[in-house]
Amino acid sequence: MQATNILILILGLGAFAFFLGRGRSLALAKPLGGIRKLHSLPSYYGLHAAMWCSLPPLFLLAMWMMFDDPLINSIVVESVADEIAPTDAASYNLLLNKISNLADGILPRKGESAVLIAAADHMEALRVISRWSLTALMLTLSGLGLLWGWSRISASFRARPVVEKVMQNILLACACLAIFTTVGIVLSVLFESIQFFRSVPIFDFVFGLEWSPQTAIREDQVGSSGSFGAVPLFVGTLLVSAVAMVVAVPVGLMSAIYLAEYASKSVRTYAKPALEILAGIPTVVYGFFAALTVAPFLRDLGASFGLSVSSESALAAGGVMGVMIIPFISSLADDVITAVPQSMRDGSLAMGATHSETVRRVIIPAALPGIVGGVMLAISRAIGETMIVVMAAGMAAKLTANPLESVTTVTVQIVTLLTGDQEFDSPKTLAAFALGLMLFTVTLLLNIFALHIVKKYREQYD
Amino acid sequence: MTQAATAEKKNPAKKTVAKAVNSLDVSDHQATVGKNFADNAKMTMRNVNVFYDDKQAIHDVSVDIAKNEVIAMIGPSGCGKSTFLRSLNRMNDTVDICRVEGQICMDGEDLYSPKLDVVELRARVGMVFQKPNPFPKSIYENVAYGPKIHGLADTRVDLDEIVENSLRKAGLWEEVKERLHQAGTGLSGGQQQRLCIARAIAVSPEVILMDEPCSALDPIATAKIEELIEELSQNFTIAIVTHSMQQAARVSHRTAYFHLGRLIEVNPTEQVFTMPEHQLTEAYITGRFG
Numbered sequence: 001m002q003a004t005n006i007l008i009l010i011l012g013l014g015a016f017a018f019f020l021g022r023g024r025s026l027a028l029a030k031p032l033g034g035i036r037k038l039h040s041l042p043s044y045y046g047l048h049a050a051m052w053c054s055l056p057p058l059f060l061l062a063m064w065m066m067f068d069d070p071l072i073n074s075i076v077v078e079s080v081a082d083e084i085a086p087t088d089a090a091s092y093n094l095l096l097n098k099i100s101n102l103a104d105g106i107l108p109r110k111g112e113s114a115v116l117i118a119a120a121d122h123m124e125a126l127r128v129i130s131r132w133s134l135t136a137l138m139l140t141l142s143g144l145g146l147l148w149g150w151s152r153i154s155a156s157f158r159a160r161p162v163v164e165k166v167m168q169n170i171l172l173a174c175a176c177l178a179i180f181t182t183v184g185i186v187l188s189v190l191f192e193s194i195q196f197f198r199s200v201p202i203f204d205f206v207f208g209l210e211w212s213p214q215t216a217i218r219e220d221q222v223g224s225s226g227s228f229g230a231v232p233l234f235v236g237t238l239l240v241s242a243v244a245m246v247v248a249v250p251v252g253l254m255s256a257i258y259l260a261e262y263a264s265k266s267v268r269t270y271a272k273p274a275l276e277i278l279a280g281i282p283t284v285v286y287g288f289f290a291a292l293t294v295a296p297f298l299r300d301l302g303a304s305f306g307l308s309v310s311s312e313s314a315l316a317a318g319g320v321m322g323v324m325i326i327p328f329i330s331s332l333a334d335d336v337i338t339a340v341p342q343s344m345r346d347g348s349l350a351m352g353a354t355h356s357e358t359v360r361r362v363i364i365p366a367a368l369p370g371i372v373g374g375v376m377l378a379i380s381r382a383i384g385e386t387m388i389v390v391m392a393a394g395m396a397a398k399l400t401a402n403p404l405e406s407v408t409t410v411t412v413q414i415v416t417l418l419t420g421d422q423e424f425d426s427p428k429t430l431a432a433f434a435l436g437l438m439l440f441t442v443t444l445l446l447n448i449f450a451l452h453i454v455k456k457y458r459e460q461y462d
Numbered sequence: 463m464t465q466a467a468t469a470e471k472k473n474p475a476k477k478t479v480a481k482a483v484n485s486l487d488v489s490d491h492q493a494t495v496g497k498n499f500a501d502n503a504k505m506t507m508r509n510v511n512v513f514y515d516d517k518q519a520i521h522d523v524s525v526d527i528a529k530n531e532v533i534a535m536i537g538p539s540g541c542g543k544s545t546f547l548r549s550l551n552r553m554n555d556t557v558d559i560c561r562v563e564g565q566i567c568m569d570g571e572d573l574y575s576p577k578l579d580v581v582e583l584r585a586r587v588g589m590v591f592q593k594p595n596p597f598p599k600s601i602y603e604n605v606a607y608g609p610k611i612h613g614l615a616d617t618r619v620d621l622d623e624i625v626e627n628s629l630r631k632a633g634l635w636e637e638v639k640e641r642l643h644q645a646g647t648g649l650s651g652g653q654q655q656r657l658c659i660a661r662a663i664a665v666s667p668e669v670i671l672m673d674e675p676c677s678a679l680d681p682i683a684t685a686k687i688e689e690l691i692e693e694l695s696q697n698f699t700i701a702i703v704t705h706s707m708q709q710a711a712r713v714s715h716r717t718a719y720f721h722l723g724r725l726i727e728v729n730p731t732e733q734v735f736t737m738p739e740h741q742l743t744e745a746y747i748t749g750r751f752g
């Protein structure tokens with residue numbers, strides 16, 4: 001049976017066990033004088049039975065799925081080792097793929113050697129055995145669990161703490177899964193980066209001033225020496241982010257001040273969600289808005305002043321990105337400004353300060369750490385933003401601080417390095433991992449810094 | 463009058479008095495008894511009504527506050543003392559639903575006339591709140607706040623002098639002169655409250671309103687602030703709300719008793735606490751309710 005079918009079956013059995021357990025506890029309670037005579041509520045007995053019925057088989061399923069493929073593979077390859085012994089990892093994988101495809105009927109069997117066909121049949125047979133034994137085992141386990149859970153039910157059995165404990169462990173497992181996934185991603189990026197740094201020295205990468213990741217496919221090719229200096233990319237990223245922040249910080253902050261301090265309740269109820277819609281627009285929409293509307297407009301505007309603005313400019317990309325980021329800043333700043341205690345405002349107003357003096361001299365300073373935290377989060381968002389810059393910032397890795405020119409960013413280069421046909425172990429591809437790692441490090445540091453500031457802020461009024 | 467009712471239950475001996483208090487319907491009450499008008503009035507209030515939406519919190523209050531006097535406001539919780547106090551420097555403006563009717567004047571100038579500059583008014587009528595609320599700035603900046611926004615000091619030296627004088631008057635200078643540039647929020651509760659008083663007097667107001675300034679303080683800090691109020695009364699006019707009748711008796715020249723939004727009695731403090739004119743005042747100060 002297919003794994004998904006088994007899964008559904010087991011969950012169904014679990015539900016069945018729940019009703020069975022609950023029913024039995026209710027039946028037990030009746031002669032005793034109501035469910036108050038039971039230690040736990042009937043649903044706890046039901047849950048207890050359901051857990052025994054479905055969790056062990058599910059655990060078995062997970063283990064089985066992890067180990068049965070490698071096991072079958074090694075058995076099959078072992079059996080053909082006499083005829084075709086794989087010499088290295090690559091040919092081993094190739095052989096396995098071939099056998100597996102033959103077994104699944106993806107490759108036509110005609111014309112293949114008898115050894116391979118035999119191996120494929122062998123594999124197929126092993127897989128069938130594995131599947132059926134898994135099904136049988138799971139159903140047995142499930143049935144045994146159901147029986148055990150059902151037999152445990154009695155008026156004095158403490159089902160509630162058991163269920164509570166199991167629930168807690170399930171939650172823990174989910175949390176661990178999320179953390180391990182993150183760690184896994186970081187580690188894989190890290191390993192690939194280390195591989196990259198074997199061919200390109202880390203110093204050249206971090207401090208190099210030139211970025212042209214063209215590596216030779218053949219030894220004698222012209223222009224084959226790729227250079228992987230990441231500085232122009234990070235400068236481009238910084239430039240675009242800086243433009244974005246120049247747009248987003250003042251506008252976001254001032255709209256937050258207006259919403260928190262001046263707007264009437266009815267304006268607030270409509271204006272705040274309207275601002276937050278900006279955050280809900282897909283970035284690709286911002287991207288073509290930047291590329292097709294803003295960039296040509298800026299170019300024409302520049303031309304009328306006698307400035308040459310490139311048709312893909314840091315200004316266009318950064319400006320549009322800034323608009324996208326406004327709601328981040330405004331909604332975070334709005335929260336911290338409204339969190340400033342009313343007594344602070346009263347104190348200032350009672351001194352004869354005007355409303356705007358109160359905002360400038362008391363409220364903003366009091367809320368500043370929180371605002372800075374919000375700005376930090378927005379910056380890491382800007383640095384990681386991809387779609388807008390891919391569409392509007394350009395591809396040329398130029399080392400410039402002029403926002404009217406076209407620049408490229410780290411994220412754009414990662415995209416271009418990895419799209420299209422690539423060799424997966426060339427420095428060109430691996431460079432993407434190194435860039436990713438650096439980007440990740442930078443945003444992580446920014447986030448830690450931001451969290452630190454936000455935390456410090458929290459302590460202030462408690 | 464549920465408080466009276468519970469008092470009645472607890473103490474049957476006082477039953478008759480409580481009955482008498484109960485039978486006295488406050489809404490029948492016409493005028494404030496006692497000496498609510500003064501010859502040398504700093505502030506005058508005539509027929510003041512204050513509403514929160516349609517709920518009336520102050521009913522027809524007329525009273526004068528004389529120059530350089532300390533007037534204490536007492537009364538059961540929720541009777542409108544804070545509301546009354548806040549209408550004297552128009553802090554009620556910050557509450558959207560609040561509406562003030564009647565006439566409130568300072569030195570003959572109508573505080574609620576459209577021509578009046580609220581900012582200037584609040585510089586002339588300072589306020590100290592129940593909970594100390596120093597700004598999250600340094601001690602120096604807290605005191606310098608008012609002088610800076612009102613342009614009272616032309617030079618840094620002038621400003622230093624104002625800060626020092628205010629802190630001295632508030633009795634805080636000796637304690638903080640070594641750490642003027644540390645955060646004002648780092649002081650103890652009593653010190654913070656004196657810092658707020660220093661902040662209020664730094665702009666040399668004519669009147670200082672205090673809303674239960676000692677309710678968050680221990681007896682020692684309270685004693686210091688009471689001493690301070692006595693000193694301040696030489697130069698300032700002070701209106702103070704308090705829940706402590708001992709405090710009212712110690713610091714004030716006149717005492718006003720509020721009950722359910724009405725001003726029941728205003729008299730020299732000594733008289734209020736020895737032979738009150740009104741039954742409700744007597745019931746309150748002898749602890750029969752409130």
Ligand SMILES: Nc1ncnc2c1ncn2[C@@H]1O[C@H](COP(=O)(O)OP(=O)(O)OP(=O)(O)O)[C@@H](O)[C@H]1O
Pocket residue numbers: 514519538539540541542543544545546557559
């Ligand atoms: N912002 C407000 N909105 C609506 N009603 C209010 C508001 N502030 C006060 N009130 C009402 O006005 C009345 C008087 O309140 P006020 O705060 O003046 O009482 P108080 O005498 O100062 O009481 P306490 O001694 O407890 O401080 C109360 O009934 C209160 O519920």
Ligand SMILES: [Mg+2]
Pocket residue numbers: 543544545673
């Ligand atoms: Mg009050």
